Amino acid sequence: MAVDRSRLPEVGPDPRFRFPSIARHRLANGLDVRTVEHHSVPIVTVSLLINDGSGADPGDRHGLAAITADMLDEGTGALSAIDVSEGLARIGAEFDVDVAPDATAFTLTTLSRFADRGAALLADIIMRPSLRGEDFTRVRQMRLDRLRQLRDLPPAVAERAFLRLLYREHPYGHLPIGADGALRAMTLDEIREFHARAYRPSRATLVVGGAMSHDELHRFAERAFGEWREPSGDRAPRVPASAVEPSIVSATRLAVVPRDGAAQSELRIGHLTTGRDTPDYPGLLVLNSVLGGQFVSRINLKLREEKGYTYGARTGFDWRRGISPFGLQASVHTAATGDAIQDSLAELQAIRGARPPHDREMLLAKATLTRGYPRNFETAQQVTRAVAQLVLYDLPDTYFEEFVPKVNAVDADEVIRVARRHIDPSRLVTLVVGDHHAIADSMKALQLGEPAVLSPDQ
Amino acid sequence: MDLPFTKHTLANGLDVLVHEDHHVPIVAVNVWYHVGSKNERPGRTGFAHLFEHLMFEGSEHHNTGYFPPLQEAGALLNGSTNADRTNYWEVVPTSAVDLALWMESDRMGHLLPALTRERFETQRDVVLNERRQNYENRPYGLAVMAVTDALFPPDHPYHWLTIGAADDIRAMQLEEVQAFFRTYYHPANASLSLAGDIGTDAALTLAEKYFGDIPAGTPPARVTAEAVLDREQRLLLEDRVELPRIYLGWHSPAMFADGDAEMDLLSDLLANGKTSRLYRTLVYERRIALDVSAFQNSRELGSFFMLVATAAPGRSLTDISAAIDAVLAEVIDAGPTPAEMERAEAQAEAHFMYRLQTVGGFGGKSDQLNAYNVFRNDPGFFAGDLARYRNATPESVRAAAERHLRFDARIALSVVPRGQSASALPGSEPVSVS
Numbered sequence: 001m002a003v004d005r006s007r008l009p010e011v012g013p014d015p016r017f018r019f020p021s022i023a024r025h026r027l028a029n030g031l032d033v034r035t036v037e038h039h040s041v042p043i044v045t046v047s048l049l050i051n052d053g054s055g056a057d058p059g060d061r062h063g064l065a066a067i068t069a070d071m072l073d074e075g076t077g078a079l080s081a082i083d084v085s086e087g088l089a090r091i092g093a094e095f096d097v098d099v100a101p102d103a104t105a106f107t108l109t110t111l112s113r114f115a116d117r118g119a120a121l122l123a124d125i126i127m128r129p130s131l132r133g134e135d136f137t138r139v140r141q142m143r144l145d146r147l148r149q150l151r152d153l154p155p156a157v158a159e160r161a162f163l164r165l166l167y168r169e170h171p172y173g174h175l176p177i178g179a180d181g182a183l184r185a186m187t188l189d190e191i192r193e194f195h196a197r198a199y200r201p202s203r204a205t206l207v208v209g210g211a212m213s214h215d216e217l218h219r220f221a222e223r224a225f226g227e228w229r230e231p232s233g234d235r236a237p238r239v240p241a242s243a244v245e246p247s248i249v250s251a252t253r254l255a256v257v258p259r260d261g262a263a264q265s266e267l268r269i270g271h272l273t274t275g276r277d278t279p280d281y282p283g284l285l286v287l288n289s290v291l292g293g294q295f296v297s298r299i300n301l302k303l304r305e306e307k308g309y310t311y312g313a314r315t316g317f318d319w320r321r322g323i324s325p326f327g328l329q330a331s332v333h334t335a336a337t338g339d340a341i342q343d344s345l346a347e348l349q350a351i352r353g354a355r356p357p358h359d360r361e362m363l364l365a366k367a368t369l370t371r372g373y374p375r376n377f378e379t380a381q382q383v384t385r386a387v388a389q390l391v392l393y394d395l396p397d398t399y400f401e402e403f404v405p406k407v408n409a410v411d412a413d414e415v416i417r418v419a420r421r422h423i424d425p426s427r428l429v430t431l432v433v434g435d436h437h438a439i440a441d442s443m444k445a446l447q448l449g450e451p452a453v454l455s456p457d458q
Numbered sequence: 459m460d461l462p463f464t465k466h467t468l469a470n471g472l473d474v475l476v477h478e479d480h481h482v483p484i485v486a487v488n489v490w491y492h493v494g495s496k497n498e499r500p501g502r503t504g505f506a507h508l509f510e511h512l513m514f515e516g517s518e519h520h521n522t523g524y525f526p527p528l529q530e531a532g533a534l535l536n537g538s539t540n541a542d543r544t545n546y547w548e549v550v551p552t553s554a555v556d557l558a559l560w561m562e563s564d565r566m567g568h569l570l571p572a573l574t575r576e577r578f579e580t581q582r583d584v585v586l587n588e589r590r591q592n593y594e595n596r597p598y599g600l601a602v603m604a605v606t607d608a609l610f611p612p613d614h615p616y617h618w619l620t621i622g623a624a625d626d627i628r629a630m631q632l633e634e635v636q637a638f639f640r641t642y643y644h645p646a647n648a649s650l651s652l653a654g655d656i657g658t659d660a661a662l663t664l665a666e667k668y669f670g671d672i673p674a675g676t677p678p679a680r681v682t683a684e685a686v687l688d689r690e691q692r693l694l695l696e697d698r699v700e701l702p703r704i705y706l707g708w709h710s711p712a713m714f715a716d717g718d719a720e721m722d723l724l725s726d727l728l729a730n731g732k733t734s735r736l737y738r739t740l741v742y743e744r745r746i747a748l749d750v751s752a753f754q755n756s757r758e759l760g761s762f763f764m765l766v767a768t769a770a771p772g773r774s775l776t777d778i779s780a781a782i783d784a785v786l787a788e789v790i791d792a793g794p795t796p797a798e799m800e801r802a803e804a805q806a807e808a809h810f811m812y813r814l815q816t817v818g819g820f821g822g823k824s825d826q827l828n829a830y831n832v833f834r835n836d837p838g839f840f841a842g843d844l845a846r847y848r849n850a851t852p853e854s855v856r857a858a859a860e861r862h863l864r865f866d867a868r869i870a871l872s873v874v875p876r877g878q879s880a881s882a883l884p885g886s887e888p889v890s891v892s
Contacts, residue, residue: 002671003560003563003667003668003671005519005560005568006519008520008527009557009560011531011551011553011556011557012553012554014532014551014553015483015551015655016483017483040479040815041811041814041815043815081732081742082732082733082738082742085732085733086733086801088731089731089733089804089805090800090801090804091804092804092805092806092807092808092809094812109812110808111808114808138742138745141770142741142748145770146748148701149700149748149768152597152698152700153596153597154595261698262595264587264590264591264595294525294529295525296523296525296526296529304584304587305580305584308580308583308587309587310587310591311587311591331595332587333587333590364526364529364530367529367530367531367532368530368532371530371531371551371554372484372534372550372551373532374482374551375482375484375818378481378482378484378815378816379815380815
């Protein structure tokens with residue numbers, strides 16, 4: 001049977017995809033529980049979502065939400081940090097804590113037969129953390145040292161400076177790890193206070209997914225978290241960061257963090273746009289896919305494949321419940337810095353109409369987002385995290401099944417419309433972490449004004 | 459716990475492995491070529507990795523980018539190269555299996571007619587950018603290179619980094635690149651696996667259809683090499699870093715050889731998680747280090763074991779090194795405790811189960827089948843692999859530590875902030891790598 005190599009084989013119709021059903025429960029203590037069945041391998045994932053993240057850090061205590069989350073597994077009751085770690089290791093559990101701008105998520109994955117042990121341990125550290133002074137001193141020192149190490153990493157330096165440039169004093173304007181001065185000034189009482197305010201059943205959601213029925217998953221959640229009690233004392237929650245309106249116009253258009261002798265320049269170009277709840281979301285996803293979300297997107301084809309300036313360039317939205325940034329990121333050869341910025345700015349401008357997405361690009365962008373969609377839901381952990389996303393962004397349980405048709409309904413006119421609405425070349429902020437002297441002339445040629453020179457700690 | 463499969467070898471020598479998993483309507487297509495940077499020569503390095511780029515630029519019958527048709531069909535795809543092997547994979551919706559096999563077979567059988575000088579030169583530049591970004595511009599980015607450079611003599615195939623030396627990459631000629639392809643990229647040096655929502659018979663039929671007419675090629679000669687250390691060699695590298703860091707490197711048993719699993723267990727026991735001995739001593743109790751990690755880098759010709767610790771501000775590498783040696787001496791003397799072994803076994807058990815969750819991508823079931831097939835000629839080695847960990851004993855782990863983690867046969871590299879060579883271990887010789 002000879003192969004016809006004169007053309008590519010036809011691709012059949014997309015296979016049918018159903019997201020597993022999500023069930024909602026509420027425990028007697030008020031904890032919102034979502035369960036999702038996933039029967040392939042005997043594994044269970046538990047994800048506890050706390051409604052506060054780094055956006056809840058007080059203005060002079062950047063890093064408080066993250067260090068609080070970090071302190072929880074440092075001991076509970078009679079157990080030391082080592083004992084907690086040992087308890088997780090003995091069941092081979094995977095455990096991670098993600099402190100994001102709008103929420104903090106604790107995710108634990110383990111074999112079904114160890115699920116009760118794992119969940120009990122998670123519940124213990126959430127409800128009854130020891131929060132001891134000696135652990136605090138050690139954990140804080142590690143975070144201070146980590147901050148110091150991050151100064152060596154151009155992407156981390158760029159991320160931090162870029163958030164600050166875009167958001168300034170807004171609660172979204174810093175990384176979860178926070179800042180040196182704030183960490184040094186922090187006290188254990190502040191952590192206790194943050195824990196009491198944020199970690200309570202009325203401000204949390206538990207998502208459990210795995211190889212059990214909804215009923216079994218519900219009972220399993222009840223066994224682990226049924227004893228959680230709302231702390232006494234009525235602490236009104238703070239105004240969430242998502243409800244604070246940032247100014248979307250940045251005073252600085254061009255900034256440099258000097259890094260003498262750097263072989264490459266780390267670039268960020270972008271501005272603040274809109275929140276995750278925007279009705280333009282499907283259009284923005286397609287826009288990003290055409291522009292820079294994929295290997296085959298315009299930005300990467302230009303900067304990497306055509307010009308050879310970089311190993312890779314991407315664009316993306318860093319979604320939050322509130323106003324979120326859109327940006328381009330790339331690490332480019334130092335000598336190509338100015339040209340790479342010019343080319344990037346030109347692409348960001350062109351998609352607004354001068355070079356609208358053509359049919360092939362639209363086809364490719366949408367297919368990338370939709371046709372491979374089922375592979376995002378292969379494991380218990382993926383399915384559980386997906387449901388946690390629905391909780392975080394108040395999305396309907398039908399979201400995953402509606403996603404593909406909604407994206408497929410986006411056309412080129414819609415992409416141009418959302419590009420004009422949400423990408424504004426006159427507001428784009430350009431940041432370079434690189435050899436200030438080597439790139440000085442090419443920065444002048446950009447005609448974005450004298451670059452603001454920032455320190456890596458700013 | 460196992461990973462069932464069917465194996466069939468085509469007439470041209472291509473091994474085809476199929477594993478059915480119908481939970482999600484996707485199929486993983488995974489191709490391994492048994493070629494890596496170990497198949498290169500001193501002064502002519504970086505070829506295997508360059509192909510990881512060239513293989514995405516187009517082939518004779520699809521003479522343009524490899525990504526668009528596959529992404530248009532909803533595929534996720536990638537590839538990677540190391541010292542021993544190169545892999546390429548796609549995860550596609552069930553409806554696009556034919557397309558993925560057509561594309562993979564076209565670049566296996568018909569790449570060179572599409573390999574123009576221009577494509578070659580562009581990708582050579584991309585690789586130089588990749589090298590700058592991932593090694594030269596990254597703190598401590600040159601350290602592993604300095605260690606392998608010292609562990610393996612200049613003519614040993616693990617002496618150089620897989621990405622290749624910058625000068626070698628610049629000096630590459632198109633003709634050499636073509637010759638490298640003819641030698642290594644053909645059915646007799648490859649293994650194809652399909653895992654996911656597809657029937658075994660259908661998968662084998664498709665494999666024959668798309669790959670059956672590719673000429674066999676000659677199986678390349680096996681590479682052999684030896685490396686011995688007979689002393690502790692102390693080295694010093696100045697880098698753009700804030701804090702000094704120590705890298706200790708030892709030769710260790712080859713992948714799947716006796717002692718390889720034990721060294722892997724030792725890496726966990728020493729430095730994985732807060733419970734591990736080095737973390738507890740150096741980071742948690744004494745706070746002289748910020749972090750510590752250890753890994754057994756399992757390779758075909760002989761592995762290396764590496765231990766890395768970053769000094770806490772104001773702490774010396776000399777103190778850290780002494781503390782590490784004290785912990786190593788305890789393990790060599792008394793071995794792991796029963797509780798440590800129980801923990802290690804539970805973790806191994808869980809991790810093998812986690813590995814059964816995904817069909818595709820790096821480390822998915824299709825990748826594992828190819829790994830066992832290429833390195834052991836036994837795609838069914840999943841259970842045997844787990845048994846290596848189950849069969850380890852406190853004494854076998856202790857004995858492996860004693861035999862391989864010798865203080866008098868290792869590389870001790872101090873990476874220190876520029877201008878602070880005095881922060882290195884005493885007696886360290888400066889090295890220059892780039």
